[in-house]
Amino acid sequence: MAGRAQKRGSGQRSPVPAERVAVLRILVGAYVVAWSLARLPEHLTSAGQPDHRWQPVGVWALSDGPPARAAVVALAVATPVLGLLFAAGRWFRVAGPACAVALLALATLDSSWGQVFHTENLVVLHVGILALAPGVADALVLGGRRQREGSGGYGWPVRLCAVVVVLAYVVSGVAKLRGEGLGWASGDALRNLVAYDNLRKQLLGDTYSPLGRRLSSQGWAFPPMAVATLAVELGAGVALLGGRWRTGWVAAAYLFHVGVLLLMAIVFPYQLSGVAFASFLPLERLPERLRRRARSPGPLVHPDRRASHSDQGPAVSGPPTG
């Protein structure tokens, strides 16, 4: 399985470089920091929710009641710090798993007050995968630690992150067919869902989508949207073929979430940030491009290069040489 693929390379034509999984680590870790900081006020507020609303799921399922306020505050504060260490690759053998556990506990806590959120599933799974994979902090570590030679095996965590994304979308598509059968593709269910979700938001004094409300008066719009939704979800496996299939599916999935935002005012931040789909992409090109840009002389010419770029005007940094 993944082990054999590692020896051949990554299941792709050439071995996956350490930079790819390192960039993925940085992006996912940065998202964890951003998410946990943005949600910090709410995490601190939820610590004061009444006990009778406690409906634990996942790792909190066996808990009789919500955790103590001090524990919630500690978790809410620790998670962005651990996310930072995760992204930086520092002390990763400890910080990686610690970040995974903290994020799992905190995100599951969010889902234990009567609503199971579906926006953080992928980031929790991705952090878990990266925390368990060796070599994730072999490159691009803050502090410039040299890459460990020969550790290899960089492909499987990236591939697994992509597989998990595909599976999540397929499961979502299966749920739709299970609920309404192929009739879901007719668009009626989607039309009523869009209208219902927006109406419910209005009745609860929340932000809703005026576009979604107006569009749900137009029945013709929904059959193609319903078919497209099912195609993106049930067809997610094509992304694993690589090349244009991968790029096409990632673009379609991203646009799907833009559509959900526009029509239902529902934000999937992990997807809309693009980080959810990063594992499908050749991320090692990012540091390569940044290094090339840092090396290439632009209009602000270093004095040592004035002789080669004399038409670009005087140097703007450092004293003149010679």
Added chain:
Amino acid sequence: MGVASTIATVSVRIVSVRATIVSAGFVAAVALPGLRTLLQDEPGDGFPLSTYPMFDEDPGRVLELPTVVLETGERVEHLSPRLIAGTDQVIQAWEAVKAAVAGGPATAGALCIEVADRVHRPGEVAVVIERHDVRDWSHHRDATPLDRRTIAHCPAQP
């Protein structure tokens, strides 16, 4: 060099076994809820391993929706999730209202009092069920409900 080569081979095998176990574990964990969806009538939901049941069933066109409003004279104001349940999450507030209404007049009354303590304006807080035609609403943003019935009411605490 033979020993070094052996150690390297063993290391690669350990990484390979670890990769296989972790990969198999995650794939099974994420895929199993999908299997449960196919095999069970009520597969439930969880986190982070989910059946992703959102948007899977047609809610229909005419719906009864519980909510909490502030009545001041003729004016009816729908209260925010923050005022209803002390959260910024609309579905959490929704679930709180649903549970209160399902629990009967006593629990609806308790929710009413809880909300009234947060509303620092004059008026009457009411836990209500509104019946709407979603297609009518989609045509007219200010469409009035087909009907509204009050489950509990209590004075706000200005």
